[in-house]
Amino acid sequence: MKGAIFDLDGVITDTAKFHFEAWSQLAKEQLGLVLPAEFEAELKGISRTDSLIKILEFGGLRDNYTEEEILAMAEKKNGYYLQAIETLTKEDILPGITRLIGELKDHGVKLSIASASKNAPAILEKLGLLDEFDAIADPSKVANGKPAPDIFLAGAKAVELEPKDCVGVEDAVSGVAAIKAAKMTAVAVGDETELAQADVVVPTTADFSYALFEKTWEAAK
Numbered sequence: 505m506k507g508a509i510f511d512l513d514g515v516i517t518d519t520a521k522f523h524f525e526a527w528s529q530l531a532k533e534q535l536g537l538v539l540p541a542e543f544e545a546e547l548k549g550i551s552r553t554d555s556l557i558k559i560l561e562f563g564g565l566r567d568n569y570t571e572e573e574i575l576a577m578a579e580k581k582n583g584y585y586l587q588a589i590e591t592l593t594k595e596d597i598l599p600g601i602t603r604l605i606g607e608l609k610d611h612g613v614k615l616s617i618a619s620a621s622k623n624a625p626a627i628l629e630k631l632g633l634l635d636e637f638d639a640i641a642d643p644s645k646v647a648n649g650k651p652a653p654d655i656f657l658a659g660a661k662a663v664e665l666e667p668k669d670c671v672g673v674e675d676a677v678s679g680v681a682a683i684k685a686a687k688m689t690a691v692a693v694g695d696e697t698e699l700a701q702a703d704v705v706v707p708t709t710a711d712f713s714y715a716l717f718e719k720t721w722e723a724a725k
């Protein structure tokens with residue numbers, strides 16, 4: 505294993521609740537919709553505009569808005585989201601992640617971010633982790649979002665590694681599918697049944713370790 509390519513939301517920090525709150529505020533104010541709680545999980549790993557399209561489809565409103573109006577609403581949601589993440593600090597790093605980063609670096613493993621979020625650099629900065637990563641793949645430069653492999657392939661390329669030498673780390677079904685489509689080893693955190701496509705699934709990020717990643721990569725390669 506030469507590289508570890510990380511998803512951000514749900515793996516390094518839990519921003520899903522802030523996304524959901526921001527979407528809920530937008531849906532209420534602009535669309536008169538109340539989003540069901542399941543949307544928090546359903547929007548994980550899904551890009552900003554694709555998330556809004558899902559919400560519009562849920563409300564039967566997909567054809568009521570022009571592309572321009574959709575972009576303006578997505579921008580408004582991002583404003584609410586940015587306000588919410590202002591409060592993030594290193595206390596919001598998920599359990600075990602700081603230790604894991606240290607272990608991987610001690611073993612010379614390159615670290616890269618493959619997040620659908622255009623706010624990834626800002627979030628990492630708030631968490632005090634920006635300098636720990638060798639690269640952050642730019643989601644605005646890839647053609648297809650997760651479950652397509654593009655962002656994980658870009659994450660590996662950014663640290664000049666081949667996908668087969670990398671482990672991808674995810675919490676979302678679409679993200680695990682993206683890792684497998686990229687032909688990388690998939691380490692996942694969350695529900696074992698839901699994330700069965702991964703090479704290993706652990707219940708919490710505290711269970712992540714260099715040893716687990718290396719062992720899983722060896723067995724899967």
Ligand code: G16
Pocket residue numbers: 511512513514520523547548549550551552555582618619620621622623624676
């Ligand atoms: C994250 C979240 C998604 C969000 C997406 C885009 O993905 O899970 O809910 O819609 O980023 O975020 P932004 O609006 O900040 O560009 P990931 O890939 O980090 O799990």
Ligand code: MG
Pocket residue numbers: 511512513514515548549674675676679
């Ligand atoms: Mg995620």
